[in-house]
Amino acid sequence: MDKNREQLxxxxxxxxxxxxxxRADTLRREQVGDTIRVRALLEFSNYCRRSCRYCGLNCRNPxxxxxxxEPAEIVETALAAREAGYRTIVLQSGEDPYYTPEILGEMxxxxxxxxxxxxxxxxxxxxxxxxxxxECGADRYLLKHETSDPNLYAGLHPxxxxxxxxxCQRYIKEAGLETGGGFMIGLPGQTLDxxxxxxxxxxxxxxxxxxxxxxxxxxxxxxxxxxxxxxQLTMRAVALxxxxxxxxxxxxxxxxxxxxxxxxxxxxxxxxxxxxxxxTPQRMKNLYQIYPASFEExxxxxxxxxxxxxxxxxxxxxx
Ligand code: 5AD
Numbered sequence: 303m304d305k306n307r308e309q310l311x312x313x314x315x316x317x318x319x320x321x322x323x324x325r326a327d328t329l330r331r332e333q334v335g336d337t338i339r340v341r342a343l344l345e346f347s348n349y350c351r352r353s354c355r356y357c358g359l360n361c362r363n364p365x366x367x368x369x370x371x372e373p374a375e376i377v378e379t380a381l382a383a384r385e386a387g388y389r390t391i392v393l394q395s396g397e398d399p400y401y402t403p404e405i406l407g408e409m410x411x412x413x414x415x416x417x418x419x420x421x422x423x424x425x426x427x428x429x430x431x432x433x434x435x436x437e438c439g440a441d442r443y444l445l446k447h448e449t450s451d452p453n454l455y456a457g458l459h460p461x462x463x464x465x466x467x468x469x470c471q472r473y474i475k476e477a478g479l480e481t482g483g484g485f486m487i488g489l490p491g492q493t494l495d496x497x498x499x500x501x502x503x504x505x506x507x508x509x510x511x512x513x514x515x516x517x518x519x520x521x522x523x524x525x526x527x528x529x530x531x532x533x534q535l536t537m538r539a540v541a542l543x544x545x546x547x548x549x550x551x552x553x554x555x556x557x558x559x560x561x562x563x564x565x566x567x568x569x570x571x572x573x574x575x576x577x578x579x580x581x582t583p584q585r586m587k588n589l590y591q592i593y594p595a596s597f598e599e600x601x602x603x604x605x606x607x608x609x610x611x612x613x614x615x616x617x618x619x620x621x
Contacts, residue, residue, distance in 0.1 A: 305542075305545075305546070307495065307498045307499060307502060308498075310497075310498035310501055310502070310542060311494045311495050311497075311498040313538075313542060314494045314497055314498065314535070314538055314539070314542070315494055319538055319541070322538070322541050322542070322545070323537070323541050323571070323572040323573075325541075325545065326540075326541035326542075326544040326545055326572050326573035327571050327572055327573065329544055329545060329548055329573075330544055330552075330573050330574075330575055332548075333548040333549045334549060334551070334575050335575075335619075336617075336618050336619055337575070337618065337619045337620070337621035338570065338575055338576065338577055338613045338616070338618045338619070338620060338621065339390070339551060339575060339576045339577075339621045340388060340389075340390075340576075340577055340578075340579060340606075340609055340610070340613070340620055340621065341388070341390045341391070341392050341421070341553075341576060341577070341578045341579070342380075342383035342386075342388040342390065342391045342392065342578075342579060342580075342581045342602075343391075343392045343394060343556075343578040343579065343580050343581065343582070344376065344379055344380065344383070344391060344392065344393055344394065344580075344581050344582055345394050345395065345580070345582045345586065345587070345590040346370070346371040346376050346393060346394070346395050346401075346582075347368075347369065347370045347371065347395035347396060347398040347400065347401065348366065348368055348369055348395070348396055348586075348589055348590050348591070349361075349368050349370060349395075349396050349398040349400065350395075350396025350397050350398060350425075351396075351397045351398070351399060352396070352397050352425070352459070352461055352462070353459075353460050353461060354448075354458060354459050355457075355458045355459075355460070355523060355524045355525055356458060356486070356489065356517060356519075356520070356523060356525050357520070357523065357592055357593075358520040358522060358523060358591040358592050358593060358594070359396045359590075359591070359592055360523060363522045363523065365522045366522065366589070366591060367589055368589075369585075369586050369589050370398065370400060371583070371586070373401075373405055373408065373409050375583075376393065376409055377409055377412045377413055379581055379582075379583070379602075380393070380409075380413040380416070380418060380420075381413065381416050381418075382581070382602050383418065383581045383602055383606075384416045384417065384418040385602075385603075386581075386602045386603045386605075386606040387606050387610075388418060388579075388581070388606065389418060389419060389621070390418065390419040390420075390421060390441075390442075391413065391418050391419070391420055391421070391581070392421040392422075392423055392444065392578065393406075393409070393420065393421070393422055393423065393424070394423040394424065394444070395423075395424050395425075396425070397424065397425035397426065398424075401424065403427065403431045403434055403435070406422065406424065406435065406438075407434055407435060407437075407438035407440075408438075410422070410435065410438040410439050410440045411438050411439060414438075414439040419441040419442070420439065420440050420441055420442075421440070421441060421442040421443065421444055421480075421482065422435055422440050422442070422443050422444070423443070423444035423445070423482070425445070426445070426462070426466070426467070426470045427470070427473075428473070429473040429476070429477075432470075432473045432474050432476075432477040432479065433473075433477045435477070435479065436477045436478050436479050440479060441479065441480060442479055442480035442481070442482055442510070442511070443474045443477075443479040443480075443481065443482065444482035444483075444484075444511070444513070445467070445470055445471055445474060445481075445482070445483065446482075446483055446484035446485055446486075446513060447464070447467050447468060447471065447483055447484070447485055447500070447503055447504075447507070448467070448485055448486060448489075449464075449485055449486065449489055449492060449496060449500065450464070450485065450496060450499040450500045450502075450503040451464075451491075451492070451496045451499065452464045452465070454489065454491050454492060454496065455467070457491070458489065468503070468507065471483060471507045471509075472507070475507065475508055480510040480511065481507065481508065481509055481510050481511070482509065482510065482511035482512070482513065482551075483503075483504055483507055483509035483511070483512050483513075484504070484509075484511075484512045484513035484514055484515070484555075485497075485500040485503075485504075485514060486514075486515060486516065486517040486531060486557075487514060487515065487516050487517065487531040487532065487535050487536045487539055488516050488517040488529065488530060488531020488532055488535065488536075489517045489531070490517075490525060490528040490529075497535070497539055500539070501539065501542050501543060501546055502546075504543060504546065504547060504550075505546050505547060509547065509550060510550060510551065511550060511551040511552070511553070511576070512543050512547065512550055512551075512552055513552075513553050513555050514536060514539045514540050514543060514552070514555065515531075515536060515555030515556070515557035515558050516530055516531030516532065516533060516535075516536045516555075516557050516558055516561050517530060517531040517557075517593075518530050518531070518557055518560060518561060518593035518594065518595075519593070520591065520592070520593050520594055521594065530561060531561075533558060533561050533562045533565040534565075536555075536558055536565070536569070537565060537568065537569050537572050540552055540554075540569055540572060540573045540574055541572040541573045543573065544572075544573030544574075545573075551575060551576045552573055552574045552575055552576060553574060553576035553577060553578060554566045554567075554569045554570060554574045554576070554577055556578060556580075556595075557592075557593060560593065560595045567616060570616055570618065571616075577609060577612075577613070579605050579606065579608075579609045580597060580605070581602050581605065584599050
């Protein structure tokens with residue numbers, strides 16, 4: 303689909319979107335099939351050196367109880383996820399300097415021989431560091447651009463720029479890592495035109511994966527009083543992302559499920575083909591408060607079983 307920004311903005315604003323949802327669903331089936339790819343998500347540290355204004359993990363939030371898993375426990379949990387049937391593990395954290403590139407690389411080296419693909423999602427690093435992760439065997443890296451409007455980006459991220467963010471994504475791509483990007487829907491100050499720009503930026507970066515989720519206000523952040531993003535608009539953006547990036551991996555984001563469990567199911571019929579399931583130890587799961595949410599107590603094998611049942615109930619095939 304060779305749409306320009308103006309056309310995308312118009313599509314997003316349509317009264318009736320059902321035809322585009324259907325096109326996205328058909329294209330998803332043709333291009334990536336009927337499986338839903340399951341990723342284990344291990345959130346291993348909620349320490350963060352950044353102060354992103356929307357995020358509950360930001361270093362200026364004194365209310366959050368912080369935790370860190372030791373590298374040995376991270377490796378052990380990844381191996382338990384492999385044992386339970388997961389084929390990919392996403393290791394995610396705040397930007398926590400405790401985990402040096404050497405430590406992260408060593409964890410990847412220990413996990414990879416078990417035959418599970420490793421995705422890292424630990425923030426911004428240098429070009430050489432991303433290369434090093436690839437050398438250690440990391441398969442993918444997830445780093446969302448968050449918003450494509452440079453001014454909005456600067457206002458929300460007191461310690462970074464959009465340019466720096468996108469540069470990191472290019473380094474990730476260049477290092478030979480599959481590149482996961484994405485952005486939020488409903489950030490205060492965002493317009494449909496911004497979202498059109500977000501969609502085009504995914505394609506420009508060459509994202510192999512894109513997570514698109516609604517913004518959810520966190521009570522202990524400066525954006526506590528802002529409205530949450532719209533589930534409908536999130537689904538529209540996912541459908542258009544499918545049309546722009548036909549073969550991409552597009553998750554139904556956890557944030558969408560927190561906002562509306564029903565919409566998280568429906569997004570699989572408008573372009574999405576990936577789901578993430580937490581394997582974070584129970585005592586930490588509820589401390590990883592990017593946005594307010596609570597997660598039920600379920601061990602790793604049981605979580606895998608439930609996500610497979612959920613996928614089958616949607617008429618799809620767990621992968
Ligand atoms: N609401 C929704 N998503 C958020 N993220 C961070 N804070 C919020 C929030 N308040 C998303 C960002 C980040 C990912 C890990 O979580 O897109 O990249």
